[in-house]
Amino acid sequence: MHATETSRYWRHPCFPDLGLFKARFTRHRYELHTHPTYVIALITAGCERIRIGRRHVIAPAGTIAIVNPEEWHDGEQGADEGWAYRTFYPSVPLMAEFAGELGRDRAPVFSREIIDDHHLASALAAAHEGSTSQDAMKAEASLLAALGRLIVRHGDWNGQAEEVENAGSRRRFPVYEEMIESRLGSPLDLQRLADAAGVTRFQVIRDFKKTIGLTPAAYIRDRRLRRARLLIEDGLGLADAALAAGFADQSHLTRTFRAAHGMSPGMFRGAG
Incomplete structure (x- = not known):
């Protein structure tokens, strides 16, 4: 890792199966990979260029990049200064649990790779920062508020995986x-x-x-x-x-x- 690059990973104090990551990268380039979890990345500075599935997208500061479980993705700088971001890795059972409390019958699918939602970005930032708070109730409430908004406003309940032609x-x-x-x-x-x-x-x-x-x-x-x-x-x-x-x-x-x-x-x- 380059001297100017930083990263930190930890677990949410109220939801042990939810990982959190905070990083600033300039030269780092992710290889294509998958996660069994969702990847919800709030870009806080700069810009990231990402391949998600078969699409190549740009995520500038203030937007949220969403990767569904098992989707292939990579990532690299989309601007000279690189990018900084805060990421959530909620498990599928956890998202299904949240969706159930919101009246849905299954975990959500997100059909948009990049979401531009100022209120959601603010909620995710607060939840990410709150995960390191000594106030467990605040940490729990802020996460529920952020992921609840994401699920309700941006979940695609009719999303279908792309059919393989052959x-x-x-x-x-x-x-x-x-x-x-x-x-x-x-x-x-x-x-x-x-x-x-x-x-x-x-x-x-x-x-x-x-x-x-x-x-x-x-x-x-x-x-x-x-x-x-x-x-x-x-x-x-x-x-x-x-x-x-x-x-x-x-x-x-x-x-x-x-x-x-x-x-x-x-x-x-x-x-x-």
Whole structure:
């Protein structure tokens, strides 16, 4: 991380399954990755350029970038001065719980990648700052107010995932997923995936492109990061988590983790 860049990650005192992140970046560039949670990022200064799914968007200061669970996304500076932002990572069950209290029957989908809502931005800023307050009631109330406004005003209850044009690719993709998940700690290559699905290596690449718009290598890297995160949360040491998730060593995990999440594995572990 460049000397002028800063980042911090912690857990909400009232909602342990909600992570929070605060950072200022100038040179850092996120690799494509996913989260099992929502990503709700309030841009507080500068501008961020982001790919979310298949779209490329610009998020200037004062706007909110929204990434739905499991959506591929990256991020980099959209202006010379870089960008600063405050991010919330609420889990799907938590958002479903909030939505239920607001009269909805399921967790929301957000169809707009960038939201320009001054009142929501102010509420999110207050909730993020309030998460470090000694006043637990204030921390809880400010978060509920902010996410409640987001859900009610910007949730898309009719949102549908984009249909994959090629039915064969869609049918084969679970085979690749199962193979990758079962062998994350072992060597993986295109031929193994091709053999599992009964296709050629070229077809594997086409299937990944058609289904999720990424290469098999990018998907495997993301799944290994996901496995490492879970192992670290469960208390496994960083070196052991790296090897169990299929990384060459702890340094390899650290480099990849920082590129995807903007923080080191040690910082992530420290927030537990």
